[in-house]
Amino acid sequence: MNERERGGRRVVLWMYAGAVAVAGIFGYFLGVIVYGSGGPTGPLAEGPAPQYGTFGPVTFELTPLNLALFGVVMVGTMLGVALAAIVYVSNSERVAQ
Template sequence: MTANTDSPPLAERVAGPRVVITVYLAVLGVAGAMGALLGYVNPEGMDPELFFLVDLPPTPLGMATFGVVTVGVVLGVLLLAVRYVSQFDDDRVE
């Protein structure tokens, strides 16, 4: 039995931006699910405001939207900052 040497090693298939994007999307999914759950439970005094500008209804859809957009923007800005700063790293592999 011979091993297939044509395929790239596992580390090359799962490393890099693909993993970061997958984790980012998974976190957004969790944020949406938790927002929908909070909207379903609907505790008193929960009136989500998107960026302090847009009032959203305290429904499952409104809370899920609030969670996904808020977490998406915050994490997205941080990931873009890391990507920008990493351009100046002399030890990076190209």
């Protein structure tokens, strides 16, 4: 692997880390705007009871921290799978040549 390939991979990894961090920041601020900093007290919350979100078998209370964590996990997973597929395909093409 030459220096140019290593530099390109480094840029892609920094972009990946940046996208995951931005998803966490946006998730947190979305939670603060919608649900307030202390639970379901924000201007867009529906009722005084805590609200819950579900993703498959996982149920979690909608708080700013939980929404930030959800954004980090989802964007990290989806982009990670896509990047792994790209690395796999690029390595298999290099072997085929």
